[in-house]
Amino acid sequence: MKNTLLLLLLILLLGFQNTNAQSNSIQNKIQTNVKGIEQKVIDWRRDIHQHPELGNREVRTAALVATHLQSLGMEVQTNVGITGVIGTLKGSLPGPVIALRADMDALPVLERTPVPFASKVKTMYDGKETNVMHACGHDSHVAILMGVAEILSGMQKDLKGTVKFIFQPAEEGVPKGEEGGAELMVKEGALKNPQVDVIFGLHINAQVEVGKITYRPGGMFAGVADLKITVKGKSSHGAEPWSSVDPIVTAAQIINNLQTIISRNINITRNAAVVTIGSIHGGNRSNIIPEQVEMLGTVRTLSDADEKLIFERIFQIATKTAEANGAEAIVELPYSSHYPVTFNNLELTAKMLPSLQKSAGLSNVLLVPAETGAEDFSFFANEVPGFYFYIGGLPKGQDSETSAPHHTPDFFIDESGFSTGINAMVNLVADYMEMGKL
Numbered sequence: 001m002k003n004t005l006l007l008l009l010l011i012l013l014l015g016f017q018n019t020n021a022q023s024n025s026i027q028n029k030i031q032t033n034v035k036g037i038e039q040k041v042i043d044w045r046r047d048i049h050q051h052p053e054l055g056n057r058e059v060r061t062a063a064l065v066a067t068h069l070q071s072l073g074m075e076v077q078t079n080v081g082i083t084g085v086i087g088t089l090k091g092s093l094p095g096p097v098i099a100l101r102a103d104m105d106a107l108p109v110l111e112r113t114p115v116p117f118a119s120k121v122k123t124m125y126d127g128k129e130t131n132v133m134h135a136c137g138h139d140s141h142v143a144i145l146m147g148v149a150e151i152l153s154g155m156q157k158d159l160k161g162t163v164k165f166i167f168q169p170a171e172e173g174v175p176k177g178e179e180g181g182a183e184l185m186v187k188e189g190a191l192k193n194p195q196v197d198v199i200f201g202l203h204i205n206a207q208v209e210v211g212k213i214t215y216r217p218g219g220m221f222a223g224v225a226d227l228k229i230t231v232k233g234k235s236s237h238g239a240e241p242w243s244s245v246d247p248i249v250t251a252a253q254i255i256n257n258l259q260t261i262i263s264r265n266i267n268i269t270r271n272a273a274v275v276t277i278g279s280i281h282g283g284n285r286s287n288i289i290p291e292q293v294e295m296l297g298t299v300r301t302l303s304d305a306d307e308k309l310i311f312e313r314i315f316q317i318a319t320k321t322a323e324a325n326g327a328e329a330i331v332e333l334p335y336s337s338h339y340p341v342t343f344n345n346l347e348l349t350a351k352m353l354p355s356l357q358k359s360a361g362l363s364n365v366l367l368v369p370a371e372t373g374a375e376d377f378s379f380f381a382n383e384v385p386g387f388y389f390y391i392g393g394l395p396k397g398q399d400s401e402t403s404a405p406h407h408t409p410d411f412f413i414d415e416s417g418f419s420t421g422i423n424a425m426v427n428l429v430a431d432y433m434e435m436g437k438l
Helices: 002-050 059-071 138-154 181-187 247-258 260-265 304-324 346-360 377-381 415-435
Strands: 075-080 084-090 093-103 122-125 128-131 160-168 198-209 213-215 218-221 223-232 273-281 292-301 328-332 342-344 365-367 386-394
Touching: 002 059, 002 138, 002 415, 059 075, 059 084, 059 138, 059 160, 084 138, 093 138, 093 377, 093 415, 138 160, 138 198, 138 415, 160 181, 160 415, 181 377, 198 377, 198 415, 213 346, 223 247, 223 304, 247 260, 247 273, 247 292, 247 304, 260 273, 260 304, 273 304, 292 304, 304 328, 342 346, 342 377, 342 386, 346 365, 346 386, 346 415, 377 386, 386 415
Parallel strands: 093 160, 093 198, 198 386, 213 365
Antiparallel strands: 075 084, 084 160, 122 128, 213 386, 218 342, 223 292, 223 328, 273 292
């Protein structure tokens, strides 16, 4: 009996050592491959940065991605969600289906950065000629995921499952009247055939130092909806305001009254929320009271309950304020876009946190507060458990308070941060496959 127990312990010990050796072998292979592909990822990023494309028009970028995935021997789908690309890599062993997502679109911004690969591209946007720039880092996301695809395809015999590489158009939204982005990709089956079990995504951040990763369980980014309020009144000569129903005065009262929603209706000790009017147009002369005023705005919330309450209050305040002035307010909410809260699955986040810590170092993985910015990764994470995080793009030693924000002409990313993203994505896949499904 004693000898049998000793033999059993010896077998278990040898099995543990063998598993540990295999794990170390895979980790060493990942580290070597990340270093080996870093310059290629930087070159891809610079090429994409120099040739930016707006949402639903990422034709060149999509072709670059599709050609690369095909060269790796993957099954590739194109024109998913208009210009989206999906590559499917089947491992040698059975296991879960993991999706990795990168967004591809640029913004209508004139670039001012001094880099030699700065964008000079111009295109038509909303009926006007505009400059185009990757002013949010999506070029980095595409290049990083192309690098991850190359590394994982080289590890195919070690993979216990399937990886779907989702290159998504139009994260920044599309012109009114068009569909696009993650919502359309989901509609067109991006998470099916095979059915995805979990999805991971990242975003480079110009205010987070290179080498660091930030994350948050639960609601990480706000849900967002845009709104349009049209105030209809009665025109008159500016010298005779008593003959009018003044939509400008009414619009001003509506704007002021809307601010009470956050200050008086939302429990801000639980969640932040925002109601902003960002555009107001009415009239064309100083001495004419116009017939109507149009306002555009945005609503940001971190829970479905808060969104429902705010929507109801906006309708109520706008229509009743206008009615009190003898005018009419027409509220369109959502107007042209509506993203859910980006929610990091609690169990998945806890399970995969060690993978991020392994990728960047324990002290470099930081818990952060929720943000009122929005991300259409939320459409994927509404369908299957998702985990979304930031990687640093701020050069070491620079002040995050003075570095150029995203969506601005001076937006700048330190490319040395790409290796953190590649490392994290590859480790998330390898570790999740080892652990199995949630």
